[in-house]
Amino acid sequence: MAKIAVRGLLARKLRLALTALAVALGVTLIAGTYIFTDTITKSFDTIFTQGNKGTDVALSPNNDLAGDNDPPPIPASVLARVKQVDGVAQAEGAVFSAGGSFRKADGSKLKGKGFSAIAGAHDVKRFESFAPTQGHLPETADEVAIPKGTADNEHLRLGDKLQIQDAAPKKLYTISGIVTIAGVDSLGGGVIAVLTLPEAQRMTGKGTAFDEIEVAAKPGVTPAQLKARIAKVVPKGIEVRTGPEQADQQTKDIKTGFLDFLRTALLAFAGISLFVGAFLIFNTFSITVAQRTREFALLRVLGAKRKQVLRSVLAEGLVIGVVGSAVGLGLGILVAGGLKALFKAFGADLPTTGTVIASRTIIVSLLVGTIVTLISTLAPAFRATRVPPLAALREGLDSGHKRSRWATPLAALLTLGGLALMALGLFGTAKASAALSLMGGGAVATFLGVALLSPRLVGPIAGFVGIPFERLRGITGRIARENTVRFPGRTAVTAGALMIGVALVTFASVFAAGAKSTIREAVDNGSRAQAVVENTDGFSAFSPQATAAVAKVPGVKEVAAIRTAQGRIDGKKKGVTGVDQRTFPDLYHSGWKQGGDATMRALGDGQVLISKKYSEDNGVKVGDTLRIETAKALTVPLKVTGILNDKGGLTGDLVVTNSLLERDFGARKDAFVFVGYDGSRPATQVKAQIDRLLDTQFPEAEAKTNGEFIKQQEDQVNQLLTLIYALLAMAIIVSLFGIVNTLVLSISERTRELGLLRAIGMSRRQVRRVIRYEAIITAEIGAVIGLVLGIVLSILVTRAIDGFRLAIPVGSLILLLVLAALAGVLAAILPARRASRLNVLESLAYE
Incomplete structure (x- = not known):
């Protein structure tokens, strides 16, 4: 039976190739995801290990509640205390602060994407992770060193000028050095400006504080011993680790945050592709089992048992699963590179110091692909065992998709x-x-x-979709429509693969349209401001000095800064929004369940406003006291004075004053700022003056009108949607292979039928049209069902989002139906050519 299985596969090489390719494409994204994320993890691990190799003990703030902000810095007094610990040979503070604006002397922005930061150069060389390849590290407050990757990409050389701005206003620096970072040319493609330590502290607003303290032990003192001694003298909220532990923690922070999320998201898309591939495998084996009815019956006549027939079909599935999985594993290496390029195009240039193929990747890829193939083969295999020996005497074929009375x-x-x-x-x-x-x-x-x-839907949908083909193309259109409904089960499974991809694309499109509509409505109904100031990257915080400068522009009446932080209540993390309570009610309309604008203006540093949802979910009411743990390792009691019902979703669950957020949470920068005009000057003139101010002194920030702000938010949604479409493309491609495979196999069983049609006068062109129209109708059946299912799922999901406005992008969905038809045309190219080239005489004699 093993020989029979192998011969059965080799006798149908095209079927073998197409089915194995469907398995391979599903496995490819799984393998590529693991290779991609493992490579990035290893790269960061290498960078952090190299960066900490001269450090015996490292002190850093606990960033568990830092959120999008830098964790609260370590006071200079802690460094003085550490230096007094027995066994400390050297100790030095360091600055490495995310953010900042970087421009050339002519004002053009650097093209660096990804992580950007300002760092301070070390005086103690053993702690230094920046190594000059040209020039030297900064020695004066007017010098800066930049990564080699940045210098190469931006064509910058020693002596060129660089504008830098962060917490302090913009300043012009001279490039004194080109450096590598822990042995690599750049940290994920981002721009890192290395200044002298005092200048880095000034520019980042740290004063005399540090982001980290690095310590070297005296001879004879182990890092573990020194760590224990230092831990006794540092305040709560500061983590003390050995150098290797610090490197491991930095890698863990990257891995358990961004990389784990990225891996999960990519594996979800890989799972979708494999799920779609399972439809293809099931359909392929169902058709071939139906086509080989006489073959299996003859085997039964010759004495083959049901178990042997079952093993024969499953053996074919096993071979296809193993071959497809192995091919997918090989393609995964290429896909890993493609994923890196894809994310780089969307602004995330992640570091890779060498491709990592872990044994886990190989095992999971081979097992998942093979198991999914075998599961998809089970039903057709059991169907093959039910073929009676007398079927060897019959002519004709069945559909291979007999519906059970339990199916519906x-x-x-x-x-x-x-x-x-x-x-x-x-x-x-x-x-x-x-x-x-x-x-x-x-x-x-x-x-x-x-x-x-869906088999019950094939007839009505095919009739509706096929009407234009019948009326415009006559008999060829009618034959194509009737062929799609001849075996509704087969057509349904083929269309089902495309249905999944279309449903998910529809869901993403509807969700994106709703998100844009929600943003537009929230700004239109909530904002009372004439402009919004935010970071040029659209999401990072920026210097409060920029806010203060904008407030002094002639024509500006008032500004309201919004800040964000994280806190912990009863062990659960919660987002906290900070507002300028005096001006916020004038520039933003907050809905209220209990309280009003006067409640907001009276908000004090020991008080908090909560959202309606948080109140209902946690049973909290006005007058209750919440105890919130902050990033500064403080536990702050706050009395609830009002309950918000903010339809725009701007204020989140907890709202406090900005002064409290800065003092107890360490949030020193503004997330964005509402700006109100006094009407004494034309709005365009005031906006132009704000633009000049920010461009001259604070290029990190930019001002937008409400319309411009809405458009930017919509552009970000569109960018995310494009990324989702790119990742769903694999599932769509697999579903097209399903249409190709079904058509190729159906042509084989309809050889005599096509020969008869050619014999009575049908031309080769008409044969191609029939196959092409079949593919289009099948694709449209899947698209229509997927469209309806995607809309239903989007309605269900969006109902769970408070304040979300559902919007159906009719134009996009019509375009999706058109693209599905074009996909059907593409899928029909090979089968149509194959059908039109059949020899008439040989076809008439075909059994």
Whole structure:
């Protein structure tokens, strides 16, 4: 039976190649994801290990509650205390602060993407991780060193000028050195400006404080011993680690934050591709089992047992699974490079110091691809065992998709159960990880349920979609439509693969349209300001000195700065919003459940406003006291004085004063600022003057009108949508292979039929048209079902988001249907040519 399985595969080489390729494409993204993220993790680990190799003990603030802000710096008094510890040979403070604006002398922005920061050069050389390749590290307050990667990309040389601005106003520096960072040319493509330590402290607003303290031990004192001694003299909220522990922690911070999220997201898209591939594998084996009915019957006549037939079909699936998984693993190396390029194009240039292929990657890729293939092959394999020996005497074929009387109830149960699981994940009280699992499982069940129901929809949809082809193309259009409904189960499974991709694209499109509509409505209804100041990158915080300078511009009546931080209540992290309570009510309209603008203006440093949702979810009311743990390792009691119902979602769950946020949470920068004009000058003139001020002194920030702010937010949504489309492309490609495979296999079983049509006068062109129209109708069936399913899922998900405005992008969805038709045309190219080239006489004699 093993020989029969191998010969069965080799006898149908095109089927083997197309099916194995579907498996390979699903596995490719899994392998590529693991290789990509493992390589980045290893690269950061190498960088951090190299950067800490001269450090025996490192002190750093606890950044667990830092959020998007730098953690509170370490006071200079701690460094003085550390130097007095027995066993300390040398100790030095360091500055490495994220953010900053970097421009050439002519004012043009540097093109660096990703992580950017301002660092201070060390006096103690053993602690220094910046190594000059040209020139020297800065020696005066007017000099700067930049990474080699930045210098190469921007064509900067020694002696060129660089404008830098962060917490302090813009200043012009001379490039004194080109450096590598812990042995690499750049840290993820970002710009890092190395200044003298005092200048870095001034520019970042740290004063005399530090972001880290590095310590070297005296001979005979181990790092562990020194760590224990230092830990006894430092205040709460400062972490003390050995050099290797610090490197491990830095790697862990990267890995458990951004990289774990990235890996999970990419694996989700890989799972979608593999799920779509499972439809293709199932359909392929179902068709081939139907086509080989007489072959299996003859084997039974010759004495083959049901178990042997089962093993034969499963062996074919095993071979295809292993071959496809192995090919996918090889392609994963190329995809890892493609993922790096994709994320670089979207502004995340992540470091890679060498490709990492872990044994876990190989094992998971081979196992997942093979197991999914075998599971998809099971149903057709069992169907093959039910072929009776007498079938060897029959002529003709069945569809390979006989519906059980339990199919419809099972489909309804899966669909309703899937929707219920998604609703439980969205509206239940489960933790985030459990909620995501419920939603993922619910989505899979829903897709399977709809796929099982879809054979009943094939006829009506094919009739609707096929009407234009029949009226415009006559008999060829009619034949194409009738071919799609001849075997509705087969057509449904083929269309089902495309249905999943279209449903997810529809969901993303509807969600993005709703997000843009929500942003537009929130700004239009909430903002009473004439301009908004924010960081030029659209998300980072910026210097409060810029806010103070804007407030003094002639024509500006008042400004309201908004800051953000994180706190912890009862062990749970919560976002905290800081506002200028005196001016905020004038420039932003907050809805209220309990309280009003007067409540906001009376907000004191020992008080907090909470959202309606937080109040209802946690049973908190006005007059209660919340105890919030802050990034400064403080526990602050705050009395609830009002309950907000902010439809715009600007203020979050907890609202306090900016002064409290800076004092107790360490949030020193503004996230964005509302600006109100006094009407004494034309708005365009005031805006132009603000633009000149920021460009001259604070190029890190920029001012936007409400319309410009809305457009920028929409552009960010569009950019994210484009990234999602790019990652979903793999699933769409796999589904197109499904259409190709089905058409190729159906042409094989319709050889005599096509020969008869050619014999009675159908031209080669008409044959190609029939196959092309079949592909288009099949693709449109999947697109229509996917479109409806995607809209339903988006409605369900968005109902869980408070204040979200649902919007259906009709134009985009119509375009999606058109693109599905074009995809059908592409999928039909090979099968149509194959069908038109059949020899008429040989086709008439074909069995």
